[in-house]
Amino acid sequence: MLQLKGFACGYGEFTAVDNLDLTVEAGSVFALMGPNGAGKSSTIMSIAGHVQVSQGSVLFDGEDITHLPARQRVHMGIAVAPEGRRLFPDLTTVENLTIGGYSRPKEEEKGNRERVFDLFPRLAERADQFAGKMSGGEQQMLAIGRALMAKPRLLMIDEVSLGLMPKVIDMCYSALDSLRSEGITLLFVEQNTARALEVAEDVCVLESGKTVWKGSAADAKANPKLLDAFLGLAETTTDGN
Known part of the structure; x- marks a missing residue:
């Protein structure tokens, strides 16, 4: 569904990510991981x-969307729940959700x-x-709900569990399981390595804008050097906890 080829992005003259190749299969769960x-x-x-x-380039369903504006990508089925949430604090829950569904026909809003x-x-x-x-x-x-109002085929969530209580994290991951069962493709960023590796099928680890590892979540869990160097899990993995 999604392909990045020789991808680089940044802010002005600053390059944040360089030469990234990535493939996300339709209906899969993909974790993007690495240090701050x-x-x-x-x-x-x-x-x-x-x-x-x-x-x-960025390809979505085989179509080059590299230079398309964000609003067009939403119409194509791409939605994001950004880091920091970026809600409208002076609007209610319902009003925030309504804004999230601006790209859909009005008659779909209630459903x-x-x-x-x-x-x-x-x-x-x-x-x-x-919301505030x-x-x-x-x-x-x-x-996450506001992003879902656009009825995306690709849902991206930046920092699923950052700063949340364990009970709320469970709720969010339960929701991800439900969305996966519906066939929605999920691409997410997560600092909670253990939780990410439980739900993801494939993983890409970045450091300083470069790819340092790509593969299945199962292979990531079985790689002590990777866990120790980039994901901080080697100690708990070897203890079996």
């Missing part, structure tokens, strides 16, 4: 059309909203609450 500053968020936001591609509420019942309870008054976990659910 590795270029993960820049990659996600560039695929969404918010960060300039300086080299290479799409109910789908989000089924996925995150907490949001139904907070339907009329201002919600907890961090509720805001994360709302950010």
